[in-house]
Amino acid sequence: MSKILEARSINKKVELGKDNQLHILKDVNLEIEEGEFISVMGPSGSGKTTLLYNVSGMDRMTSGSMKFKDREIGRLKEEELAKIRLETMGFIFQDINLLKNLSLIDNVMFPALVSKDAEKNAVNQKAKKLLEMTGIEKLADHNITQASGGQLQRVGICRALINDPDIIFGDEPTGALDSKSTEEILSILAEINKKGTTIMLVTHDVKVAVKTERILFMVDGSIVAQKKMSKYDAQHDDIKEREESIMKWLVENGF
Numbered sequence: 298m299s300k301i302l303e304a305r306s307i308n309k310k311v312e313l314g315k316d317n318q319l320h321i322l323k324d325v326n327l328e329i330e331e332g333e334f335i336s337v338m339g340p341s342g343s344g345k346t347t348l349l350y351n352v353s354g355m356d357r358m359t360s361g362s363m364k365f366k367d368r369e370i371g372r373l374k375e376e377e378l379a380k381i382r383l384e385t386m387g388f389i390f391q392d393i394n395l396l397k398n399l400s401l402i403d404n405v406m407f408p409a410l411v412s413k414d415a416e417k418n419a420v421n422q423k424a425k426k427l428l429e430m431t432g433i434e435k436l437a438d439h440n441i442t443q444a445s446g447g448q449l450q451r452v453g454i455c456r457a458l459i460n461d462p463d464i465i466f467g468d469e470p471t472g473a474l475d476s477k478s479t480e481e482i483l484s485i486l487a488e489i490n491k492k493g494t495t496i497m498l499v500t501h502d503v504k505v506a507v508k509t510e511r512i513l514f515m516v517d518g519s520i521v522a523q524k525k526m527s528k529y530d531a532q533h534d535d536i537k538e539r540e541e542s543i544m545k546w547l548v549e550n551g552f
């Protein structure tokens with residue numbers, strides 16, 4: 298396996314005013330292998346979202362080195378970084394941020410049409426396939442008021458996948474969903490991961506973390522512990538046992 302992402306001594310500081318600086322990420326080191334499915338847990342305010350934003354180049358670290366596919370991206374110009382994000386990364390958020398005036402399929406197609414010289418018919422075919430894969434092809438021409446939260450999150454996943462990303466970053470992607478929709482979204486993500494896409498999710502939910510294969514635990518801007526597991530296999534793994542072992546580990550680490 299090779300590394301897709303390698304962060305060395307990442308620091309993020311924010312100036313809040315005169316002589317008032319917040320040190321959010323503190324010398325964080327992180328390596329992610331291609332194909333891994335990772336979750337990030339930790340108390341509220343510990344820096345999980347900031348970590349996700351900084352390793353994905355959505356935010357600028359204050360110091361440190363950040364390599365994505367062996368390329369240092371920490372100091373790239375904004376346009377170059379935006380191109381990397383658009384063409385090689387997918388993002389899924391709790392607030393899905395779909396465009397109101399576009400149909401669901403047009404929302405899925407949008408990132409492909411703004412990138413390079415995409416051919417509209419081919420993009421449309423691909424978007425249809427993604428909607429099929431996530432079970433919402435019948436809603437293609439609906440607008441966002443005509444779909445449930447779980448369905449909209451599937452649209453968000455399709456949109457994240459339209460440019461065949463190498464990695465998907467998710468910030469509480471199931472945070473606003475009921476348990477049934479959460480399970481459905483997780484199994485879609487597991488399928489995507491099985492096909493080789495690396496996934497990194499920030500979550501407060503053990504039911505999400507239990508489906509990942511490595512959990513990072515953050516406290517006060519640092520990764521203080523990591524739990525490595527096998528890739529979740531619904532047929533062979535005892536989910537309750539796995540959840541209990543995560544809970545025990547979280548408690549041991551002071552959560």
Ligand SMILES: Nc1ncnc2c1ncn2[C@@H]1O[C@H](COP(=O)(O)OP(=O)(O)OP(=O)(O)O)[C@@H](O)[C@H]1O
Nearest residue numbers: 311313319321339340341342343344345346347348
């Ligand atoms: N741009 C900013 N300006 C000021 N403070 C910030 C900024 N970004 C993050 N913070 C602060 O940094 C800390 C870490 O924020 P972050 O959102 O990364 O935490 P988190 O672990 O994801 O929290 P939660 O679980 O509540 O979403 C918080 O105290 C937050 O208020």
